[in-house]
Amino acid sequence: MKLILIFISASLINNFVLTYFLGICPFLGVSNKTENALNMGLATTFVMTLTAAVTWPIYTYILVKFNVPFLEYVAFIIAIAALVQLVEMYIRKSSPAIYRAMGIYLPLITTNCAVLGLALFMVLRDYNYIESIFFGFGTGVGFTIAMLMMSGIREELEFADVPEVFQGVSITLIIAGMMALAFMGFAGLIR
Amino acid sequence: MTGGIVIISMASMGGIGAILSLFLAYADKKLKVEEDPRIEALLNILPNTNCGGCGRAGCRVFAEALIQGTASIAGCVAGGQAVTDNIAEYLGVESQKASRIVAVVLCRGGNKEAVKNAVYKGERTCAAANLASGEKACIYSCIGYGDCVQVCKFDAMAMNDNGLPVVFHDICNGCGACARTCPRDIIEMHPLEHKIFNYCRNKDKGAVARKICKVSCIACGLCVKDCAVEGGIDMIDNLAVINYDKCPQDDQPTKRCPTACIIFGEEEKMTRETYYASLPKEAV
Numbered sequence: 001m002k003l004i005l006i007f008i009s010a011s012l013i014n015n016f017v018l019t020y021f022l023g024i025c026p027f028l029g030v031s032n033k034t035e036n037a038l039n040m041g042l043a044t045t046f047v048m049t050l051t052a053a054v055t056w057p058i059y060t061y062i063l064v065k066f067n068v069p070f071l072e073y074v075a076f077i078i079a080i081a082a083l084v085q086l087v088e089m090y091i092r093k094s095s096p097a098i099y100r101a102m103g104i105y106l107p108l109i110t111t112n113c114a115v116l117g118l119a120l121f122m123v124l125r126d127y128n129y130i131e132s133i134f135f136g137f138g139t140g141v142g143f144t145i146a147m148l149m150m151s152g153i154r155e156e157l158e159f160a161d162v163p164e165v166f167q168g169v170s171i172t173l174i175i176a177g178m179m180a181l182a183f184m185g186f187a188g189l190i191r
Numbered sequence: 192m193t194g195g196i197v198i199i200s201m202a203s204m205g206g207i208g209a210i211l212s213l214f215l216a217y218a219d220k221k222l223k224v225e226e227d228p229r230i231e232a233l234l235n236i237l238p239n240t241n242c243g244g245c246g247r248a249g250c251r252v253f254a255e256a257l258i259q260g261t262a263s264i265a266g267c268v269a270g271g272q273a274v275t276d277n278i279a280e281y282l283g284v285e286s287q288k289a290s291r292i293v294a295v296v297l298c299r300g301g302n303k304e305a306v307k308n309a310v311y312k313g314e315r316t317c318a319a320a321n322l323a324s325g326e327k328a329c330i331y332s333c334i335g336y337g338d339c340v341q342v343c344k345f346d347a348m349a350m351n352d353n354g355l356p357v358v359f360h361d362i363c364n365g366c367g368a369c370a371r372t373c374p375r376d377i378i379e380m381h382p383l384e385h386k387i388f389n390y391c392r393n394k395d396k397g398a399v400a401r402k403i404c405k406v407s408c409i410a411c412g413l414c415v416k417d418c419a420v421e422g423g424i425d426m427i428d429n430l431a432v433i434n435y436d437k438c439p440q441d442d443q444p445t446k447r448c449p450t451a452c453i454i455f456g457e458e459e460k461m462t463r464e465t466y467y468a469s470l471p472k473e474a475v
Contacts, residue, residue, distance in 0.1 A: 058207060066199045075207055082211040089222040096224075 003134045006127070010138030016114045017146040018176075018183040023114030027146060028172055030105045037151035038144070039098050040105065043091065045140025047083050047109055048118055052136025054079045055119045056129050076119045077110075084110045114143060149179060229281075230254045236277045237267060240344050244268040244366030257282070268292055268365040269345070291383050292365030294348075294358045295458060298333040298377045299390040301353030304405040305332055316341075321374040328403035331392040333377055339369035349466060359463040386440040386459075387433060389414075391452040394428040401450070408452045414444035 016022040023044070030040040055076050063069045088106055092099045099106070109115060118139050122132045153175055162171050233254035241249040245266040247256060256262035257278065264278045265287040272288070279286035308328040311320050317338040320326070325334040335354040347362035348369060356369070356378075370378040377392050389408055393400045397409035410429040418424045423438030424431050431453060438444070442455035 062203050062207065066203055068196065068200050068203060071200055071204060074204060078204075078208060078211060082215055085215055086218050089218055093222045093224050 003131060006131055006134050007138035007141075010135050011142035011145065012183075013186040013189050015142040015146060015183055015186075016117065016139050017143055018180045019187070020114075020117065021180075022117045023112050023143060024176075025108060026105045026112065027143075027150060028169075028176065030102060031147055031150040031172075032154055033101075034148065034151045034155060036098075036101045037147040039091075040102060041140070041144025041147040043087050043102070043106065044109055044112065044115070044143050045137065047080065047087055048115055048140035048143070049133060049136045050083045051076075051080055051115055051119055052122060052132040054083065056122065056127075056132045059119075059123055060129075072120075072123065073116075076116060080115050080119070081110045114139065146179070150176065153179075227258060229258055232281060233257055233278065236270075236274060236281060238269050238274065240269060240366075242269050242344050242366035242368055243371075244364070244368075263287070265290070268367075271364055292367075292380050293360060293363040293383065293458065294339075294365065294367070294369050294378050295381050295385075295388055296333065296339075296356050296358060296378050297388060297390050297392055298331075299355065299406045299452065300327065300329060300332045300404040301335070301351070301355040303353055305329055306403045308403075318372075318374050329393055329395075329400075329407065331375060331377070331394060332404065334375065338372050338374070339378060342368045342372045344368065347463075351466075352470075357461050357466055358458070359461060359466060360459050361462040361464075381435075384440065385433075385435050387438065387442070387445065387453065387455045388458070389431045389433060389453045390457075391450075392430065394430055396429055400429070406450050406452045409450060411449060413447045413449070414453050417444040417447060419443055 010016075014020065017024065017027050026040055026044070031037045058075050058079060059069070059072060063071055063075060084107060087109070088099075091102070091106065118136055122135055125135075127135055154172065157171065157175075166174065230251065234250060237250040237254060239250050243249070245253045245262065245268065247253045247262070253262055253266065257264065257266075264282065264284065265275045267274050267278070268291075271291060276286045305327045306329075307326045309324075309326050311323060311326045313319055313323065315336050317325075317334040317336045320334050320336055324330050325332070327334070333355055335350070337350045337356060339356050340348045340350055344366070345362055345364060347359045347364070348356050349359075351357050358369075365380055367380050370376070370380050375392070381388075391400075391404075391406065391408035393404065393407045395403075395407075397411065400407035401409045408430050410426055410431070412426055412431075414431050415424045415426055419439050419441070420437050422434060424433050424444055426432070433453075440455070445451075445453050445455045
């Protein structure tokens, strides 16, 4: 039961993008087409789940055990960077088109604050291993949901009559604000 | 004690790093992307200037298209015949004759000829000045701030002392970057066989055009009559438009032009050498 709660909390109620403002850069950068947004979401979900799976043992069995928890940022960043590198290799191999479409945003997952934030929250909230993985996966799913919603709206926006002053980045940010407002409705349902 | 922590930190970070890099090294082997070695070889043949003259996003994309067979081997306009021959030799197909294309600036209304009716003090680019319709009275004319020269990757253009761009006929390889940049579309790409041009784009009526520029096309129609072939030159929107399919490339239609805006064989005179030789000594 707790696992389901963690999953739903991470993906909807405490959605990283829309309630914590983490991971905004790909959220705005790669959300112009649904296909790219979905791929970006899947790649980030993969990285997030593996991050949780890798950083938890690193933290518990190495950093805490040897009494050097102050190394957590460095250790987490190294682990995340390695995972992103892996994802990049895989995508490059499996689909050059997606690789080109994602461009710079793919390596930028390395410094995506949502991923590091996930690792730090996990430590902060004392999750055990299974909970951490669910938390990581839920966060990734939440990220993907936000990406998909954003890209869906932005695709419709192509045909909408946007006033000239709002065109481009500004209307995107306004929409992001409205979505955050909508997600406020979930606030307080579960912690 | 501090020393102990340092050693433990170093050992743990080193250990994590080592394990992850081992893992990545393994993944790199497993997931290695086999790139077609021919792309690299073709890139060595191509000019690698990414000028976009072939209509593709860059030399690499063109090389990929060549291998897939979706591009013509004569597609690289910047490289010309030599590159086309090399590509053909490398791919083992028969070479095609690359048609050389050069840029032609279709305005001769420089500072001396064109009337100015405004002073422009903004950003010194044609794109910006075009928003305020430039300094010259003629709204079809060259603005004269040299966006085309800026964008030329091959040093095949320069702004002359009359405020007009010149194309070095021997250097220009026809990538078309200048034609795409010009906000007034007065630069056109033409194959070498085209030798007669109407160097004016003014669509105003003759009386208006004559007032604002000394070398404007006033739509008198003399060249239309003088062209040896019927329909070789048409009068469209107060402009003499040369129909290159029909009009014989000689100086017959140019002889009676009252404003000398239609000229034959002018382009090939301008090479880089003749241009720089024509400049005053101190300017060089």
